[in-house]
Amino acid sequence: MKVSIHxxxxxxxLPLSALAIQPGPAAQSQQETERWLQLQINGQAKSAVTQTATPAERERSLQRWLDSYTHPIPEYYKQSEGGKAKQE
Incomplete structure (x- = not known):
């Protein structure tokens, strides 16, 4: 009985122990990446040149996307057709 109470x-x-873990990246490279991502999110590192697509470019892009649905998805992929994998 005493054991089951313990x-x-x-x-x-046990879930309270997770509160002791500090959130956020721990390594220096992770912290630097996080800073760059925050700059992008806040719009502080945006380009002065606005990039836009012409209506023709948008139409071609949409058509390529729609055409991608016309190719059948094979049930299995053959190793010889896709590339080489290191076999051990």
């Missing part, structure tokens, strides 16, 4: 208390307190 186990119950331990299981109840």
């Amino acid at each position: 186990v119950g208390v331990l299981l109840a307190v």
